[in-house]
Every structure is written in structure tokens, then in C-alpha cells.
Amino acid sequence: MISFRYRERRTPIHRLNPLCKLLWCASILVLALILDHPLFLLLLFLSTLPLVFAAGVIKEWASFIRLTLYLCIAIIIINALLSYSGAHVLYQAPFRVPVLGIPTITLEAVVFGVAMCLRLLSIISAFAIITLTVHPDDIMLAMIKLKLPYKSVLVTSLSTRFMPTLVDDAERITDVQRSRGLELNRGSLFKRMKNRIHIIMPLLSNSLDRTVQVAEAMESRAFGSGSNRTYYRDIKLNTIDVISLVLAFSPLAFGIFVSVSGYAAYRYYPALGALNLGIDTWSAMAVLTLLSASLVPLAFLKRRLELD
Amino acid sequence: MIRIRGLTFYYSDAVQPALRDIDLDIAGGEFVLITGPSGGGKTSLCRCLNGLIPHFYGGRISGEVEVDDIKVLERPTKEMATRVGMVFQDPENQLVAMDVEREIAFGLENLAFPRPIIARRLEESLDTLGIAHLRHRQVHELSGGEKQKVAIASVLALHPDVLVLDEPTSELDPHSAEEVLSVIQRLNDELGLTVVLLEHRLDRVVHLIDRMIVMDGGRIVADGDPRRVLDDETVADIGVGAPPIARLVQRLKQRGNSIAAIPLTVKEGRSMLNDAFRQARCGEANPKTPAKATDGAPIIKVEHLWHAYPQGPSTLKGVDLEIRRGEFVSVMGRNASGKTTLVKHLNGLLKPTKGKVTVGEDDTRKATVAQLSRRVGMVFQNPNDHIFADTVEDEIAFILKNLGFGRGEIADRVDQMLEIFGLGEYRKRYPRLLSGGQRQRVALASVLVARPEVLILDEPTRGMEYRLKSELMGFIERYRGEGNTVVLVTHDVEIVAEYADRVVLLSEGRVVIDGNKHDALSQALLFSPQINRLVQAFARDGVPGNILTVDEALEALG
Numbered sequence: 001m002i003s004f005r006y007r008e009r010r011t012p013i014h015r016l017n018p019l020c021k022l023l024w025c026a027s028i029l030v031l032a033l034i035l036d037h038p039l040f041l042l043l044l045f046l047s048t049l050p051l052v053f054a055a056g057v058i059k060e061w062a063s064f065i066r067l068t069l070y071l072c073i074a075i076i077i078i079n080a081l082l083s084y085s086g087a088h089v090l091y092q093a094p095f096r097v098p099v100l101g102i103p104t105i106t107l108e109a110v111v112f113g114v115a116m117c118l119r120l121l122s123i124i125s126a127f128a129i130i131t132l133t134v135h136p137d138d139i140m141l142a143m144i145k146l147k148l149p150y151k152s153v154l155v156t157s158l159s160t161r162f163m164p165t166l167v168d169d170a171e172r173i174t175d176v177q178r179s180r181g182l183e184l185n186r187g188s189l190f191k192r193m194k195n196r197i198h199i200i201m202p203l204l205s206n207s208l209d210r211t212v213q214v215a216e217a218m219e220s221r222a223f224g225s226g227s228n229r230t231y232y233r234d235i236k237l238n239t240i241d242v243i244s245l246v247l248a249f250s251p252l253a254f255g256i257f258v259s260v261s262g263y264a265a266y267r268y269y270p271a272l273g274a275l276n277l278g279i280d281t282w283s284a285m286a287v288l289t290l291l292s293a294s295l296v297p298l299a300f301l302k303r304r305l306e307l308d
Numbered sequence: 309m310i311r312i313r314g315l316t317f318y319y320s321d322a323v324q325p326a327l328r329d330i331d332l333d334i335a336g337g338e339f340v341l342i343t344g345p346s347g348g349g350k351t352s353l354c355r356c357l358n359g360l361i362p363h364f365y366g367g368r369i370s371g372e373v374e375v376d377d378i379k380v381l382e383r384p385t386k387e388m389a390t391r392v393g394m395v396f397q398d399p400e401n402q403l404v405a406m407d408v409e410r411e412i413a414f415g416l417e418n419l420a421f422p423r424p425i426i427a428r429r430l431e432e433s434l435d436t437l438g439i440a441h442l443r444h445r446q447v448h449e450l451s452g453g454e455k456q457k458v459a460i461a462s463v464l465a466l467h468p469d470v471l472v473l474d475e476p477t478s479e480l481d482p483h484s485a486e487e488v489l490s491v492i493q494r495l496n497d498e499l500g501l502t503v504v505l506l507e508h509r510l511d512r513v514v515h516l517i518d519r520m521i522v523m524d525g526g527r528i529v530a531d532g533d534p535r536r537v538l539d540d541e542t543v544a545d546i547g548v549g550a551p552p553i554a555r556l557v558q559r560l561k562q563r564g565n566s567i568a569a570i571p572l573t574v575k576e577g578r579s580m581l582n583d584a585f586r587q588a589r590c591g592e593a594n595p596k597t598p599a600k601a602t603d604g605a606p607i608i609k610v611e612h613l614w615h616a617y618p619q620g621p622s623t624l625k626g627v628d629l630e631i632r633r634g635e636f637v638s639v640m641g642r643n644a645s646g647k648t649t650l651v652k653h654l655n656g657l658l659k660p661t662k663g664k665v666t667v668g669e670d671d672t673r674k675a676t677v678a679q680l681s682r683r684v685g686m687v688f689q690n691p692n693d694h695i696f697a698d699t700v701e702d703e704i705a706f707i708l709k710n711l712g713f714g715r716g717e718i719a720d721r722v723d724q725m726l727e728i729f730g731l732g733e734y735r736k737r738y739p740r741l742l743s744g745g746q747r748q749r750v751a752l753a754s755v756l757v758a759r760p761e762v763l764i765l766d767e768p769t770r771g772m773e774y775r776l777k778s779e780l781m782g783f784i785e786r787y788r789g790e791g792n793t794v795v796l797v798t799h800d801v802e803i804v805a806e807y808a809d810r811v812v813l814l815s816e817g818r819v820v821i822d823g824n825k826h827d828a829l830s831q832a833l834l835f836s837p838q839i840n841r842l843v844q845a846f847a848r849d850g851v852p853g854n855i856l857t858v859d860e861a862l863e864a865l866g
Contacts, residue, residue, distance in 0.1 A: 181710030201696035217402035222389035
């Protein structure tokens with residue numbers, strides 16, 4: 001099984017300052033939400049690819065994307081079936097469904113669904129890069145740097161810490177219950193779901209027991225002694241990091257400008273708008289893509305400078 | 309160092325006190341072992357030492373607990389962290405960070421130590437435990453023993469005066485357990501750290517300690533030099549699992565032999581029992597005849613079995629094995645030698661990558677796990693993994709419902725199981741709230757109710773106290789007495805010596821020894837049971853070299 005977890009690697013992307021990767025990810029997230037134009041969204045997605053290649057996490061990233069694609073197919077189908085607002089009808093059913101009316105698939109609804117998926121894919125891709133290239137403890141440190149409350153941050157980090165344990169638990173319990181004649185892959189869908197209960201119940205109970213024990217161990221090691229906790233590791237910012245922070249933020253700044261000036265606006269309903277590919281739009285797209293992919297050359301530069 | 313007076317404690321919803329009127333003084337630098345049956349109050353006492361009781365657990369408490377002249381009951385646990393270091397049973401549940409360095413720094417960070425001091429203490433702790441090579445490793449990749457060492461290091465970094473360890477080795481295999489215990493001994497010997505250790509496996513620790521305390525029913529029932537405590541008959545009655553050598557000497561004393569003291573190690577035992585064995589004149593060395601020759605028909609056949617997990621190396625490399633009806637086979641071997649992988653093939657949980665496994669006349673490749681579960685039952689180490697139902701009754705009936713039995717048949721069989729396992733009064737109870745021993749019985753009943761012909765147990769006695777172990781093995785003996793077959797995966801040589809007929813030793817996925825337990829377990833070095841290591845010295849005097857248990861030794865002594 002390909003792991004969804006962080007693994008220690010020495011690529012320039014892994015060594016990039018975690019704050020900077022987080023800020024970059026936040027930029028992609030906001031951009032994916034404010035940009036409407038399907039071409040912009042496509043480019044946004046594509047601009048995350050150089051990081052994936054540079055970090056050497058293609059296989060793991062692909063498994064994130066594969067899961068997302070299933071969701072995408074569902075989104076496109078559901079949107080096409082339920083949204084009748086488009087003007088270009090591709091297919092109309094010969095019957096009526098109560099409440100919904102006559103099922104109609106329109107070109108607009110399909111295109112809109114596709115654009116939604118591009119949005120989703122960009123966001124997932126950015127998050128996958130964070131998950132695969134930032135040490136979970138560094139995410140925690142970065143969040144503390146950003147003045148999030150320590151306790152909430154710790155809970156997040158604990159849940160990552162115990163993920164592998166939970167997976168092991170689940171595998172063990174599955175073996176136990178199968179040995180007791182439980183058949184997980186037989187019967188109706190409902191029956192299969194119901195059978196999972198026999199795995200989920202011990203899993204939950206075990207995890208609850210575990211929480212008490214973890215709390216006890218933390219308490220015994222002076223957890224919660226006071227608000228002025230120190231941190232052994234620290235995220236230090238050197239000049240290159242400051243530059244990368246600015247660069248990580250730049251696609252967002254530029255994206256907001258593009259969005260406000262209306263280059264990335266697009267109308268889906270009632271009829272698809274023209275793509276409006278003037279020279280301004282082309283250059284806006286080019287700049288945006290360059291900016292969001294700019295972390296890659298910077299990461300290599302950083303490595304050069306730090307090795308010297 | 310530690311002073312306890314009149315300590316009585318009730319958990320918040322309990323009628324019976326967990327601790328009754330405890331008085332205890334522990335001096336600085338002592339190595340104290342606390343043992344006794346589970347539910348006897350050992351863990352509760354430990355929790356009082358750093359204030360987890362009453363601050364974390366609540367409940368009603370009276371009396372005094374002082375550590376370093378600090379009244380523990382009035383101070384929060386986190387203030388006690390620099391005085392009392394606590395290490396818990398399950399290494400998995402006490403590590404909170406992703407990597408080793410951060411784990412060790414965690415306590416120091418909480419106490420707001422400046423970075424240079426954290427860095428220094430980190431180095432110290434890593435070196436003291438000898439785990440500097442693990443410093444950049446991820447916690448979840450470590451083995452159980454390594455995790456437990458990291459847990460000790462992370463507590464040690466706070467420079468406590470007392471180290472309290474609550475069954476630190478019960479989740480570990482013997483080799484890692486040995487390593488962890490020797491680390492603890494070194495901390496006591498070389499740093500003069502006061503150590504309070506809870507442990508069931510007395511044969512591994514009893515020679516290291518200064519003082520042994522036995523608790524039962526919330527009280528301290530024996531306290532003092534381990535030789536004296538082990539000699540005490542009331543202690544033996546409670547069911548403290550004295551090391552086999554100590555049991556042998558106890559029995560000899562009952563028979564009227566005069567032996568000065570209880571030996572704690574094989575070395576001591578050899579010199580103390582020298583006369584007894586020499587006088588015994590066992591005659592010519594007649595190797596014991598194999599216990600019960602098994603001539604039953606083969607029930608499980610493993611033919612040239614290879615197995616590899618996806619994207620992994622082979623874990624089994626050509627295993628051939630035939631298990632006959634009525635046999636008690638014990639599968640042994642180091643961690644990752646393929647033991648569990650092998651037995652998971654016997655009930656179809658795993659399918660052969662190459663080769664063939666047949667149960668009766670069924671090829672496991674063609675049968676489902678559910679179909680095989682009628683013939684082959686499997687009990688896993690942790691009963692908590694078995695238990696999910698609302699009542700003991702439902703739990704036991706589960707397998708029968710899955711196999712499509714009729715209602716009347718189910719009711720009959722469940723009643724029968726409740727009766728055999730003494731669970732009748734608990735039939736409507738929520739199984740998770742039962743004691744450890746009762747839960748183990750529920751787990752066993754929930755498998756045996758299907759009346760399988762083969763029972764596979766994967767380390768069922770790991771971390772179990774002596775009394776529960778013998779109880780469990782009693783049930784298994786009984787099941788086998790009905791003509792059934794038992795396959796036991798275990799690290800516990802003493803259990804194997806006592807109960808099994810045949811030993812299959814795996815190493816790196818291959819069978820390296822397969823034979824009668826008397827041949828397999830005797831004349832080995834550390835791998836032999838304690839009694840066998842004792843008698844090896846007397847082989848020249850005609851004592852059979854393949855004696856494994858206390859009873860066999862007594863018999864040889866005439």
C-alpha cells in the first residue's frame with residue numbers, strides 16, 4: 001500500500017521552510033475559491049505539479065489525486081443531473097421525476113461540474129504536497145508561530161501521531177473478527193456496512209482506552225504546567241526564507257488583483273460565456289502560473305546557498 | 309525518599325477500596341519490586357506516587373504520601389514530574405511526538421526549560437539509554453523495546469529522583485524485555501536512582517532487586533528480602549509466579565530436604581542443589597520418553613509454503629509442516645521470524661503466495677475464512693480486540709450467528725460455554741467492564757463455542773500474571789482433552805515446557821527445529837527453561853539432561 005504519510009527525504013522541497021509551504025498552500029486554497037475562469041483553474045492545478053516532481057512524491061501524490069477523481073466523477077454526474085439551468089440541452093429524459101421534474105442534462109451544468117472539480121483538484125493537490133513534504137511536527141511548530149493556541153495544535157499533531165497505530169489496530173481487529181466468521185465482502189451493501197460495526201466498535205473502544213492512557217502519560221510528564229512552554233526545535237527564517245515567504249504569498253496577491261480586475265471572471269449560466277482570451281488574460285494567466293510555481297527554483301537556489 | 313502512611317483509596321464509583329491502609333517507606337537508591345495478582349492494588353499504589361491519584365483519577369483518598377518531603381496529595385501531578393518519573397505498560401500509549409528527539413524534549417518543553425538545557429539533557433538521556441542511533445527515527449517505526457527505551461529516556465530527561473515503572477516489559481518479547489530490564493538495573497546501580505518496578509515475570513528480575521513487596525486485595529501482604537518473601541507460604545498461595553527454581557526448592561523443602569535458602573538464579577540453584585542431585589542417584593541417564601506419542605491422523609498440512617506481503621520480502625520461505633489430530637504444537641521463534649504469518653495461513657486469513665495449506669480436506673486457497681472457522685478457531689493476544697457486543701452472551705453467540713446456526717442450538721451452546729468458563733453470573737454484563745482474566749475467558753469462549761477441531765492461540769499469555777496464565781492453560785488442556793488440536797504461538801518457554809508436546813522453531817521464515825519438546829528445549833543456552841539450565845550441570849551425575857519442569861525434576865530426584 002502506498003503510504004499517505006510524511007516520509008523523511010532530503011529534496012529541496014522537503015527542506016524548504018515549512019511556514020513558506022503552508023503560506024503557499026493557503027494561497028492556492030484562496031485562489032481556487034476566488035477564481036472562476038476554468039482555464040485559470042486548470043492552470044492553477046497544473047502549477048502545483050512542478051513541486052510534486054521536484055519533491056519526488058509522484059506516486060503518493062497520485063494516490064491522493066486518484067481518490068479525488070472518484071469524487072470528481074460523482075460531482076460532475078450529480079451536478080449534471082440536478083442542475084437544469086443551462087440553455088444548451090444535451091439530453092432530456094422521456095419521463096418525469098416527482099419534485100425534480102424532467103431530468104435534463106445541459107452543457108453548462110457539465111462544464112460547471114468540471115470547473116468545480118478543477119477547484120477541488122487544485123486544493124487537494126496543494127494539501128497533498130503539504131502532507132507529503134512537511135514533517136507533522138513542523139506543521140505544528142508553524143501553527144504555533146502563527147499564534148494558534150498550543151492545545152488545539154497539539155490535538156492535531158497527536159491525531160497524526162496515532163494514525164499508524166489506528167491502522168494497525170484496525171488490521172488486527174479485522175483479522176480477529178474474520179476468524180470469528182464475519183464476512184465483510186458478502187451480502188447486500190447494507191449488510192456489509194452493518195458488518196463493519198463489529199470492527200468499528202472495538203476500534204473505538206480501544207481508542208478511548210488509549211486516550212486515557214495517553215493523557216495520563218502526558219500529565220506525568222508535566223503537560224500543562226504553564227502557558228510559557230518552550231520549544232526545542234524552532235523554525236528560523238533566513239533571508240532566503242523571507243524571500244520565499246514573499247514569493248509564496250505573491251500568487252495570492254496577484255490573483256486577488258486579477259480577480260478584482262475581472263480577468264478571471266467567467267459566466268457559466270444560463271449560457272457559457274466566451275472564453276475571452278485577450279492578450280491581457282493570457283499574460284495574467286502566465287504570470288499567475290509562474291508565481292505559484294516559483295517556489296521550485298527558489299528551493300533549489302536555497303539548497304545551493306546553504307550547502308556553500 | 310518515599311513515605312506513605314495510612315493510605316486508603318476508592319476509585320470514584322467503587323464500593324471496595326483499591327488500597328487499604330498502606331504504610332510504606334522506601335529509602336533512596338533502593339530497587340523495589342512490587343508484584344501480586346492483578347486487581348491487587350499495585351498500579352493504584354504507583355499512581356499515588358506522582359499524584360495521578362487523586363488529581364487525574366478522582367476518587368476518595370485518605371492518608372499521607374510524601375516523596376522527597378513533598379506532600380504529593382496536595383500538589384498537581386505536573387509538579388511531581390521532576391521528582392517521580394512514570395513509565396507505563398504499553399509503550400505505544402505514552403509517546404506523543406513524531407520523532408525520538410522531540411519525544412524526549414516534550415517534558416522539558418512543558419516545564420519551559422531554555423533550549424540549551426534541553427539540548428544537553430537530550431544528549432544525556434540518549435547516551436544513558438544507549439539509543440543515540442535512534443534520535444532521528446520516527447516513533448511509529450520503532451520496535452516495542454525501542455519505544456519503551458525512548459519512554460524511559462523521555463522521563464529520565466526530567467532528572468527524577470524516583471523511577472516508577474508499571475509493568476514496562478509486559479508488551480515486549482523476552483529479548484527486548486531483558487534489554488529494558490538491564491537498562492533499568494544499570495540506572496539503579498550506576499546512577500543510584502530509586503526504582504519502583506511492577507512486574508510479573510519474577511525469574512527475570514528477582515536477582516536484581518533489593519526488596520520485594522507483594523500486594524493483594526489492596527494491602528501489602530509481604531515485604532522484604534526476595535529470598536524471604538519467596539519462602540513465605542502465604543505468598544505462594546496468592547499465586548505469585550515464583551521462578552521455577554524457587555518453586556522447585558519450595559517443593560523440596562516441603563518434602564523435608566534441608567536447603568538453606570531460596571535460590572534466585574541458575575548459578576545459585578546449582579550450588580545449593582548440588583548435594584540433592586548428587587545423592588539422588590538417578591541411575592543411568594535414561595532420556596525421558598516423549599510425552600504421549602501422537603499417532604492421530606494429520607489435520608493440517610502445510611506443504612512448501614512461501615509467503616510474501618505485497619511489496620515486501622518473503623516472510624515464509626518453504627515451510628513444510630504436518631499437524632496431527634490431538635497434538636499440542638508450540639510455534640516459537642524470534643520477532644519477525646514468521647510465526648504469526650504462518651498461523652494466519654492455518655485459518656485462511658492469509659493465502660499462500662506459493663505452496664499449499666490443507667485443513668482436513670479443505671485447501672485454504674479455496675475456502676473462506678468463515679468456512680474454515682468451523683474447524684479452526686483463533687484466539688488473539690488482546691481480548692479487547694475480540695470484544696464489541698453489549699453482553700457476554702451476544703459476544704459468545706456472534707460466531708454461531710455468522711455461521712447460520714439455529715436459535716435453539718445457539719442458546720444451548722452459549723449456556724454450555726457460560727457454564728464451562730464460569731461466566732454464568734456475567735451473561736448480561738457489558739464484557740468490556742469485566743476484569744482482564746474474565747475478558748480473556750470471554751474471548752476464548754467466543755471462539756470455542758463453534759467447537760473447532762483446531763485452536764490457534766497467538767501469544768495468549770503475554771503480559772499475563774501467573775495465576776491467570778495457569779487458569780487459561782487449564783481451559784486449553786481441557787479443550788485438548790476432548791481430542792482436539794492446539795497450536796500455540798508463544799515466547800514463553802516455561803509454558804511450552806509445561807504443556808506442549810512438540811516445538812516448531814522458526815527462524816527467518818524457515819523451520820529450523822521441529823520435534824519433541826524434550827529434545828527441542830533441552831541443552832540449549834538461554835532458550836531452555838530455567839529448570840533445564842539448572843540440571844544441565846548434573847548431567848554427569850546421571851540426571852537426565854532433558855528435564856524441563858519442576859515436576860519432572862522432582863520425579864527425577866525420587
